[in-house]
Amino acid sequence: MVASPTPPLETPNVAHPSGARILSLIKAAGVREVVALPDIVTSDGLLWPLSKDPEFRLTRVCKEDEGISICGAMSYNGTRAVMMMQQTGLMDSLNAIRAIGMDYHLPIVMFVGLQGKEPHLLPEDSEAYGVRIVQPVLDAMEISHSLIEEPDDEEHIPPAIDAAYAASRPHIFLIGRAPETP
Amino acid sequence: MTLRRDHALQALIPHVRDEDIVVAVYQSNFDWMALNPRPLNYVAVGAMGQASSHGLGLALANPDRRVFVFDGDGSLLMNLGSLVTVAGAGVTNFYHFLFANRVYEVNGSHPLPGADAVDFTGFARSAGYAESRSFDELEAFQHGLPDILSAPGPQFSCLEIIAGNPYPRDYAYIHSAEARETFRRALNS
Numbered sequence: 001m002v003a004s005p006t007p008p009l010e011t012p013n014v015a016h017p018s019g020a021r022i023l024s025l026i027k028a029a030g031v032r033e034v035v036a037l038p039d040i041v042t043s044d045g046l047l048w049p050l051s052k053d054p055e056f057r058l059t060r061v062c063k064e065d066e067g068i069s070i071c072g073a074m075s076y077n078g079t080r081a082v083m084m085m086q087q088t089g090l091m092d093s094l095n096a097i098r099a100i101g102m103d104y105h106l107p108i109v110m111f112v113g114l115q116g117k118e119p120h121l122l123p124e125d126s127e128a129y130g131v132r133i134v135q136p137v138l139d140a141m142e143i144s145h146s147l148i149e150e151p152d153d154e155e156h157i158p159p160a161i162d163a164a165y166a167a168s169r170p171h172i173f174l175i176g177r178a179p180e181t182p
Numbered sequence: 183m184t185l186r187r188d189h190a191l192q193a194l195i196p197h198v199r200d201e202d203i204v205v206a207v208y209q210s211n212f213d214w215m216a217l218n219p220r221p222l223n224y225v226a227v228g229a230m231g232q233a234s235s236h237g238l239g240l241a242l243a244n245p246d247r248r249v250f251v252f253d254g255d256g257s258l259l260m261n262l263g264s265l266v267t268v269a270g271a272g273v274t275n276f277y278h279f280l281f282a283n284r285v286y287e288v289n290g291s292h293p294l295p296g297a298d299a300v301d302f303t304g305f306a307r308s309a310g311y312a313e314s315r316s317f318d319e320l321e322a323f324q325h326g327l328p329d330i331l332s333a334p335g336p337q338f339s340c341l342e343i344i345a346g347n348p349y350p351r352d353y354a355y356i357h358s359a360e361a362r363e364t365f366r367r368a369l370n371s
Contacts (some may be wrong), residue, residue, distance in 0.1 A: 033242070059242065059271055062263025066235040069227065073239030076366050081239075099228030104362060 012120040017175075019045030020182035021154045027055060029108075029161035031080045035059045035067035039086035041113025045085060045179030064089030065096035072106040080165060084111045087134050090172070098141060101170035108170040109161055119177045123147070139170060149176040186287050187281055187345030191217050191252075193324045194279070197331055198250060203369075205237045206252035208288050209348060210281045211356065214252060216349035221368030225356040231260025234268060234278065241273040241335075244369070248275050248331075255282040255302060256294055262305060268336050269310030276335040278306070281343050288351065306338035318342035 023046065026034075034056050036047055050056045061067045061110045067083040074081045086094075088111045101108040116128040138145045146160060147153065157173065164171040187210060194220050198204060205224040206214045215223060227236045237251035258265075258280060268276060284297040294300065306314040314335060317323040323341065330337050355361055 057242075059238075059267070061235075061267045063261070065229065065232065065262065066238075066264050066267055069229075069232040069235035070239035070242070072228075073224075073236040074243040076240070076362075077243055077369050079243040096229045096232060100232070103229055103357070104226070105359070 011118055014119050014177065015151050016045075016119070016177045017148050017151055017154050017179050018182075019179035019180070021051060022046060022148070022157065022179055023050055023182070024052065025154055025157040026082060026161075028160040029080065031082050031161065032086060033057050033071075033074060033079060033081035035061055035070050035081060035084070036084040037061055037067070037089055039084065039089070039113035039115065041086065041115050041117075041175055041178050042084060042111065044181045046175075049059045049182050059110055062126070063092070065093040068093050068096040068100050068108055071108050072100040072104065075107050075165070075168075080107075080109075080161070082109045082111055082161075084113075086113050087130060087174075088115065090134070091130075093135070094137070094141070097143065102141065102143065105168045106170075107164045107168050109164050110170070110172045111173045111175060112172055113178075117176055118142060122149075123174065123176060134174065143170050143172060145172040145174055147174050147176055148179075185320050185323065185341060185343050186346030187283070187341075187343045188217065188349075189320050190214055190279075190281070190317075190323060190341050190343055190368075193320065194250070199230040199248070199326055201246075201248060202248045202250060203237075203240050203244065204250045204252065205233050205240065207233045207257050208254050209345075209351070210252045210254065212227060212351050213349045215352070215356075221364050224365055225361050225366075231257045231264075235322065237276060237278070238264070238268050238271060238273060241276045242271065245275060249276060251276070251278045253278060253280045253359070254287075255280060255284060255300070256286045258302065259294060259300075265306055265309035265311070269306075271354075273336055274312075274334040276337070277331060278311070278336060278338045280338070280340045282340050283343050283345065288303070302340045304340065311336045311338045315340060316336040316340035343370075
């Protein structure tokens with residue numbers, strides 16, 4: 001599941017988003033169901049904390065496209081869910097997202113860690129091919145996406161989730177820097 | 183082996199309650215839609231192999247309903263890990279029936295890899311399903327169904343089937359907004 005070599009150690013210091021704030025805002029959006037495959041970008045800041053949070057039910061899957069189906073099926077009775085994974089899993093799940101999210105107009109909300117992205121660079125400037133192509137691929141598929149890089153980027157999570165469910169369309173949050181551990 | 187698919191589906195009809203959800207794929211789906219049309223038939227899973235995962239999402243989000251999955255063997259091979267996920271999720275309302283004809287029927291009837299050797303019942307048992315068994319005779323299947331459905335899930339039954347009367351393949355309907363809306367309305371009514 002490695003997209004690129006680990007970035008060099010000597011990179012500019014940058015601020016990271018807050019894992020606690022992200023989880024709080026996911027809850028504020030009415031989400032209690034999380035489906036996930038571990039991703040090293042979000043492991044410490046999001047997945048481990050939420051796995052211990054009794055307000056969330058975590059369903060661990062073996063492959064990412066399972067999660068696309070699970071979230072889509074849950075949406076039929078209004079149950080809100082999010083899928084967490086790495087961008088390698090996103091690439092592997094594109095056909096499921098195409099069919100279930102886009103063709104069937106279902107609100108699949110995903111948090112995708114950009115493994116291999118240099119924290120001080122935007123995705124489009126990354127040295128990692130697997131990172132650099134993510135946004136253009138999503139644009140080509142007409143899938144809504146937004147970036148969580150800086151502190152305060154988290155604040156758009158509830159309206160973006162609300163919009164995905166209101167329009168019954170997917171939305172992908174790209175996590176460009178590892179969220180700080182709560 | 184004398185278990186016809188349409189006969190197996192007909193055997194299931196009296197056991198499926200109005201409030202149950204049925205997720206079916208490919209020819210089993212088309213046959214089931216013809217034999218037992220009902221609003222809580224979930225008729226399209228989007229991508230091959232995903233029936234068990236849709237079923238899991240429905241089972242988790244609707245714990246007061248039973249979820250039946252009528253899967254295909256080629257389909258399940260595309261999503262074998264879902265057996266582990268389903269078992270790990272501990273969904274007691276999940277009933278998985280595998281219609282195993284050992285070929286990719288709607289794609290030209292080419293054989294599955296390892297067609298004669300794959301032990302689907304063993305896969306489910308090893309994945310951690312509550313119980314797993316197989317049938318290749320109608321009478322035994324009819325006899326076994328009450329016990330299967332009175333036991334807590336996840337339950338797995340492999341049906342070694344031959345083709346019966348094939349019903350029309352209405353792809354336009356299963357992928358339609360109308361089909362999804364019919365299911366949604368029934369689920370939330």
